[in-house]
Amino acid sequence: MSNLFTFDDVSGDGVPEETRRQGPLWRHALWVAGIAGGAVAAGWIAAAFRLGPAEYGIPSAAPGSPWGLLAWCLGAGLVACAALRGTAARIPVYAPGRVGFVLVFLGTRLALGFRPPAQLLAAGAVAAVAVALAWCVVxxxxxxxxGPDRT
Incomplete structure (x- = not known):
């Protein structure tokens, strides 16, 4: 009988979850752009509709042009994902892609739902980067x- 908390590697790439992510610079840059861009796109799509009544949860996207907010979210997401990937290239980091995606997705979704002023938007971007850096410090x-020989 298998342990309840043991998970098989279903990614198919054969790379254990917590290993160094080595490779050429273009691969790291492509990873950062893909995670950040995908998370911004997913947050934008999620802001287009609401599953429950307006009294519950995050409101759907507020009216107005979303381009400025999406640019802020993408910029902060690129910095946060670059920090995660840069650290993962040197030492093992647990789930840098998932952490980066969730941070950028939630920031995009909140920004599109509430349309905060520039100061709050900048504070949210700094908070997302700080959480990514804290994950790297841990x-x-x-x-x-x-030790480096940990399995």
């Missing part, structure tokens, strides 16, 4: 504590 401390 990975670095764990790597240093347990």
């Amino acid at each position: 990975a670095a401390v764990t790597h240093r504590t347990h």
Whole structure:
């Protein structure tokens, strides 16, 4: 009988979840652009509709042009994903793609739903980058504590 908390690698790439992500610079740049761009697109699509009544949850996209908000979210997402991927290229980081995607998706969805002023939008972007950097610091401390030969 298998352990309830053991998961098989279903990604199909054969790379364990917590390994160094090595490769040429173009591959890292493509990864960063893909994760950030996909998360912004998913957040924009999610803002187009609401599943429940207006009293519950995040409102759907507010009227007006979304391009400025999407540019802010993409810029912050690129910085956050670049920090995660740059750290993952040097030390093992757990799920850098999922963390980057969730941060950028939630930021985009919140920005499109509430249309915050520029100061709050900048604070949200700084918070997303800070969370990504904190995730990298946790990975670095764990790597240093347990050693590079950790499995």
